[in-house]
Amino acid sequence: MVNTTIKTTKSQEIFAAAQNLMPGGVSSPVRAFKSVGGQPIVFDRVKDAYIWDVDGNQYIDYVGTWGPAICGHAHPEVIAALHEALEKGTSFGAPSVLENVLAEMVIDAVPSIEMVRFVNSGTEACMAVLRLMRAFTNREKIIKFEGCYHGHADMFLVKAGSGVATLGLPDSPGVPKSATMNTLTAPYNDLEAVKALFAENPNQIAGVILEPVVGNAGFITPDAGFLEGLREITREHGALLVFDEVMTGFRIAYGGAQEKFGVTPDLTTLGKVIGGGLPVGAYGGRRDIMSMIAPAGPVYQAGTLSGNPLAMTAGIKTLELLQRPGTYDYLDQITQKLADGLLEIAQATGHPACGGHISAMFGLFFTSGPVHNYEDAKKSDMAKFGRFHRGMLERGVYLAPSQFEAGFTCLAHTQADIDQTLAVAKEVMSSL
Numbered sequence: 001m002v003n004t005t006i007k008t009t010k011s012q013e014i015f016a017a018a019q020n021l022m023p024g025g026v027s028s029p030v031r032a033f034k035s036v037g038g039q040p041i042v043f044d045r046v047k048d049a050y051i052w053d054v055d056g057n058q059y060i061d062y063v064g065t066w067g068p069a070i071c072g073h074a075h076p077e078v079i080a081a082l083h084e085a086l087e088k089g090t091s092f093g094a095p096s097v098l099e100n101v102l103a104e105m106v107i108d109a110v111p112s113i114e115m116v117r118f119v120n121s122g123t124e125a126c127m128a129v130l131r132l133m134r135a136f137t138n139r140e141k142i143i144k145f146e147g148c149y150h151g152h153a154d155m156f157l158v159k160a161g162s163g164v165a166t167l168g169l170p171d172s173p174g175v176p177k178s179a180t181m182n183t184l185t186a187p188y189n190d191l192e193a194v195k196a197l198f199a200e201n202p203n204q205i206a207g208v209i210l211e212p213v214v215g216n217a218g219f220i221t222p223d224a225g226f227l228e229g230l231r232e233i234t235r236e237h238g239a240l241l242v243f244d245e246v247m248t249g250f251r252i253a254y255g256g257a258q259e260k261f262g263v264t265p266d267l268t269t270l271g272k273v274i275g276g277g278l279p280v281g282a283y284g285g286r287r288d289i290m291s292m293i294a295p296a297g298p299v300y301q302a303g304t305l306s307g308n309p310l311a312m313t314a315g316i317k318t319l320e321l322l323q324r325p326g327t328y329d330y331l332d333q334i335t336q337k338l339a340d341g342l343l344e345i346a347q348a349t350g351h352p353a354c355g356g357h358i359s360a361m362f363g364l365f366f367t368s369g370p371v372h373n374y375e376d377a378k379k380s381d382m383a384k385f386g387r388f389h390r391g392m393l394e395r396g397v398y399l400a401p402s403q404f405e406a407g408f409t410c411l412a413h414t415q416a417d418i419d420q421t422l423a424v425a426k427e428v429m430s431s432l
Contacts, residue, residue: 006394010054011042036386036401041393046073048412051398059398060417064408066400067215067247067272070331070360071321072412078276078317085313093304098312105319106274106282109255111264112243116284117293118307122246122271123151125281126209128293128301129267130155133240135299136289139206143197145188147217147374147404148210150244150269154179188214188373189222191229198237207240207266208233212257215247215406217374219355219363227263234266240289246271246281247406252359254322260358273322276314279305327411331360334418335409338362341422349429351384360409377404384432391428397421 018025026032026040033040041053049072051059064070071078085098103116119125130153134140142155150156154175184201186193188210198205208230214220234241243265245256250273253260258268267285274280284290292299321327339357342364346353354369355362365371366381366388385403392399397420400407 113284149216276318
């Protein structure tokens with residue numbers, strides 16, 4: 001029997017104080033545990049595949065700071081590189097050779113990227129790439145997919161997943177109709193819906209943007225032929241195809257989803273892993289499109305902290321670590337063991353469930369499924385997931401506090417961690 005009692009006195013005190021200081025007590029909504037019940041734990045430190053909260057409880061972590069910690073938290077080689085970089089300063093606001101190094105690594109790895117621009121977040125990358133799409137095509141409308149999340153910019157908060165889905169907000173107050181009137185939506189995995197939108201809006205659609213593997217409506221994979229179909233449709237209509245690989249980039253393969261599935265978009269957004277745990281984002285693609293970005297071209301985008309030397313340093317070291325032999329084989333092996341094990345336990349304990357994994361990304365829905373899109377995902381038993389999440393947390397396993405979030409493994413997870421997680425899951429599901 002695993003200990004089911006965790007002390008949370010300090011976490012409760014700190015979170016109570018935080019609610020008077022920050023909206024909802026958090027700096028990002030999903031952290032507030034609204035969809036799973038109970039109060040969040042307050043982190044004190046992280047290392048390898050583990051978290052320690054302010055009350056001294058230890059957890060196996062499957063959030064990994066929402067994806068960046070693919071090598072494990074506070075990896076000694078990343079920390080050593082950052083110590084060295086710190087001595088040179090925390091911010092330049094000017095060119096540095098580190099940008100060249102990371103840019104070359106990204107261009108070498110990601111099939112679609114011939115030139116890249118660094119920014120500070122995935123949201124910023126998606127905002128910039130949207131402006132670029134419109135400028136390059138001289139069209140204003142875009143297509144996104146229901147449940148796909150591309151940051152909190154006004155024009156993307158239309159049937160978005162992630163925190164919006166977690167809180168049950170259909171969109172967001174404060175977003176004017178003028179900001180979203182050119183954002184068209186279709187169900188993920190539905191090529192016919194995309195074809196219909198192009199037919200209804202001839203020569204008006206700048207492009208299609210999507211998470212090639214959805215991570216913000218839970219973990220949803222593309223049906224066979226879906227990505228290929230999008231590539232064909234966009235080419236046929238003179239529109240651009242954009243992969244938002246903020247989650248999938250360098251995680252489901254070194255070259256991202258476009259390497260994994262063999263479909264090359266025109267533009268790509270990146271984040272998370274390429275910052276090694278520090279704030280970062282990037283967008284890149286074909287040279288002729290990227291050459292439109294200022295100062296090479298007329299499309300303006302800027303940022304004081306873009307190309308920050310610490311983020312570049314952590315990103316460079318992280319990508320170096322990921323290139324070592326056997327990295328992705330190991331990630332795939334442990335993640336498959338975890339994902340398959342969770343489904344087997346759900347079946348054995350009488351809970352309808354579906355899910356799966358690709359490399360170091362996985363998901364579990366409490367519905368018989370299959371889940372092809374956001375509407376399917378919403379059929380999940382949210383209350384049951386909340387109880388499951390709390391049970392796992394109280395037994396030392398930290399999962400994303402939302403049914404609408406993918407899970408992440410890392411190189412620091414051991415076989416023993418996976419075994420312990422599955423043992424805990426069996427205990428919790430048996431009691432649901």
